[in-house]
Amino acid sequence: MGQITLKQVTKSFGNVEVIPSLDLEIGDGEFTVFVGPSGCGKSTLLRLIAGLEDISSGQILIDGQDATSVPPAKRGLAMVFQSYALYPHMSVRKNIAFPLRMAKLHKAEQDRRVEQAAAVLNLTDYLDRRPGQLSGGQRQRVAIGRAIVREPSAFLFDEPLSNLDAALRVGMRLEISELHERLKTTMIYVTHDQVEAMTMADKIVVLRAGNIEQVGSPLELYKNPRNQFVAGFIGSPK
Numbered sequence: 001m002g003q004i005t006l007k008q009v010t011k012s013f014g015n016v017e018v019i020p021s022l023d024l025e026i027g028d029g030e031f032t033v034f035v036g037p038s039g040c041g042k043s044t045l046l047r048l049i050a051g052l053e054d055i056s057s058g059q060i061l062i063d064g065q066d067a068t069s070v071p072p073a074k075r076g077l078a079m080v081f082q083s084y085a086l087y088p089h090m091s092v093r094k095n096i097a098f099p100l101r102m103a104k105l106h107k108a109e110q111d112r113r114v115e116q117a118a119a120v121l122n123l124t125d126y127l128d129r130r131p132g133q134l135s136g137g138q139r140q141r142v143a144i145g146r147a148i149v150r151e152p153s154a155f156l157f158d159e160p161l162s163n164l165d166a167a168l169r170v171g172m173r174l175e176i177s178e179l180h181e182r183l184k185t186t187m188i189y190v191t192h193d194q195v196e197a198m199t200m201a202d203k204i205v206v207l208r209a210g211n212i213e214q215v216g217s218p219l220e221l222y223k224n225p226r227n228q229f230v231a232g233f234i235g236s237p238k
C-alpha cells in the first residue's frame with residue numbers, strides 16, 4: 001500500500017498551464033522529495049495527489065486503482081500542514097484526534113490511536129496542553145500526529161519545516177527521517193531546500209516550471225546531473 005502513479009497529468013489555472021504533462025511513479029514505502037525553485041509547481045502537484053485540487057487531464061493511480069475522481073478523504077493519504085494550522089483553542093489531544101472525530105470513529109479507537117501517535121512523537125506528557133503552550137518543534141509534531149492517527153498509506157508534507165528556525169529544522173528533519181524508518185510508509189516531501197532533499201530522500205524529483213528535470217537518488221543526481229539546472233540546484237560540480 002502506498003504506491004502512487006501519475007500518468008500524463010496536466011494542470012492549468014484558467015489559461016495558465018502550471019503542469020504541462022507529468023509522468024511519475026512513486027514506490028510503496030519510498031521517501032520521495034519534490035524539489036525546485038519557488039513557483040515551479042511543487043505544492044500544486046502535492047495538492048493534485050491529495051485531491052485538494054482537480055487535475056485538468058491525465059490519471060492518478062493509488063495502489064493501482066484509479067483515484068482521479070476519488071475525494072481527498074477517501075484517498076487514504078494524509079497531508080501534513082505547517083504547525084500553524086493547529087487549532088489554538090483545542091488541546092493537543094483534541095488536535096491530534098480531530099480527523100478521527102470528523103470520521104466519527106469510536107471514542108475508544110480514537111483514544112488508542114492518539115496515545116499511540118503521542119508515544120511515537122514524544123508528546124504523551126503534553127496531550128492536555130494547548131498548542132500555544134508548546135515549542136515550535138512540539139507543535140510541528142502535533143501536526144504530524146494528526147496525520148499519523150489516520151493511518152494513511154502515504155504522508156504528504158508541504159514544506160513542513162519552513163517556519164521553524166534553522167537549529168530546530170535540523171532536529172525535525174532527523175525526526176521525520178526516523179519516523180519514516182519506523183513506519184516504512186510512503187512519504188512525499190516538498191521543499192525548496194537542497195539540503196533537506198539531499199539528506200532525507202530515497203528519491204529526488206527535480207522540478208522546473210511544472211516539468212520533471214530529473215529523477216534519481218541523491219547520489220545519482222549529485223554524480224550524474226542531467227543538465228546545468230539540476231547540477232546548480234543540487235550543488236554538484238558539473
Ligand code: ADP
Pocket residue numbers: 013018036037038039040041042043044045
Ligand atoms: P511552489 O509550491 O513550487 O512554490 P505552486 O505550486 O504554489 O509552486 O505554484 C505554481 C504556479 O501555479 C505558480 O505560478 C502559482 O502562481 C500558480 N498557482 C498555484 N495555485 C494557483 C491557483 N489556485 N490559482 C492560480 N494560480 C495558481
Ligand code: MG
Pocket residue numbers: 042043044
Ligand atoms: Mg509551495
